[in-house]
Amino acid sequence: MQTKRTTFRSYWLPYLLIAPQLAITLIFFIWPAGQAVRQSFLQEDPFGLSTKFVGLKNYVKLFHSAEYLASFETTVIFTLCTATLSMGLALLFAVAVDRMIRTSSAYTTFMVWPYAVAPAIAGVLWWFMFNPSVGVLTYALDVMGYDWNHRLSGTDAMILVVLASSWKQISYNFLFFVAGLQSIPQSLREAAAIDGAGPVKRFFTVVFPLLSPTTFFLLVVNINYTMFDTFSTIDASTAGGPGQATTILVYKVYEDGYKGLNLGSSAAQSVILMGIVMVLTFIQFRFIERRVQY
């Protein structure tokens, strides 16, 4: 790993400098993660008096549980919908801003501020707009003849959380797409234009392929976001319901562990999620290394 050619020499100072970070990491990250792994092989009796080693039983049970598999499916649907919607809209807005010269910074300011809104508050805001008794959008849908009720309909609830999560994420994707568009050399587009390609054709044959590194990077980030950060959006809007309709994997860890006190199962779910994050982080870094090379 890289250091400076010239370094300082000291036997104790570097350890002292790195100690606070390491201490916090060990106490609040590594140790609890280790506990989760240990707990996932244990089972507590219903009174919490004794625990016994049960091997992989917690995992086997999970993968035979219809609820857990349904939660997997919910997560996949939720992630795909949110990533597609927020990235699609962000790309559309970024392409539009890219045409602007004088007004681009004003539009950008109006676009980026939702980044600062807490996911939980995004959930509350959309939950209010879709509230079955006073919601504005519920009213509008009612006029159009659709009876919206996310407390009863799983599909409605899913649409609600997808909208709230995408709304929050558009600003982030927008900024990266704008940066990506600006790094495409103008000469390429001009050359395509001289060869007679119109704006639409230019977008699909020149601009979009050149944006693919940005798009791929954002895809990974968005998957990460929807799988973990949207916990608060969901908790503040639908609380995983109705039934299990919006219980994504992270939410299930919380429900089974903190509310249901089924520690073994919750720990096994944590371990599976850690595995997923590791794979995602690995992909992200592999990709970033590749991007640096060219």
Add this chain to the structure above:
Amino acid sequence: MVENRPFLTFLAHLVLILGVAFVALPVWIAFVASTHDQATFLGGTMPLWPGSNMWETYRTILVDGVQSSGAPPLTMMMKNSLLMALIITFGKIAISILSAFAIVYFRFPFRVLAFWIIFVTLMLPVEVRIMPTFKVVADLGLLNSYAGLSIPLIASATATFLFRQFFLTIPEELVEAARIDGAGPMKFFRDMVLPLSQTNIAALFVILFIYGWNQYLWPMLITTDEKFYTVVMGIKRMSDVADSDPQWNFVMGSAMLAMLPPVLVVVFMQRLFVKGLVEQEK
């Protein structure tokens, strides 16, 4: 722009205006809701234009608190949020810049191991290890305290990476010159590294402040004493009333106030914010 196409320009403006409207809509509705009184919502329709009850609403939530749903005054919750956000921000910056300095400017045994241990924190968000982390904090007696609210969130791989990346771009000659002049590592850190890192620190500050302020699950788990409620989680408690409709004007007023500080930070420090965000991911 390659060629002049008035229609496309018009279309782009239209898309953007619709986009800005889409982005602003939920907040506008929340604002409108916060300016009406409780009775307005009983009718079942929600007005689209602000009413006259604005000062009343904000005074109630800021000073008195919404007693009926057990929420303390918002000023107190906002103070807690601010404290938590600032401790997290400064804590993260301080410990990351120190550890990045150690990793780049020293060669010591277990250096790579230390780096990997820090790296692992990236892979373990609070959400996936809720129960065991909660237990650790409870065993340490940190429930219902500012330390418990902030310290477990202070470790940061991303900030450490950002500083490491930046330190690697500082010219070698500076260290050499400093060493020839007889400066020790800490003097070099104070007089060279810190001033050079100013922009990076400021950019990180914006990102981390937003991160800290917006924490939700963690404060919810470890605070049971309303003295330590933060505003983002407090809103959820306000909207979660049993057997009746929430008091919409108060909930939405609180939501407006809760998003105000981070949004202002983003709007007024947009350049730094964009820098911090885009570089963090490099």
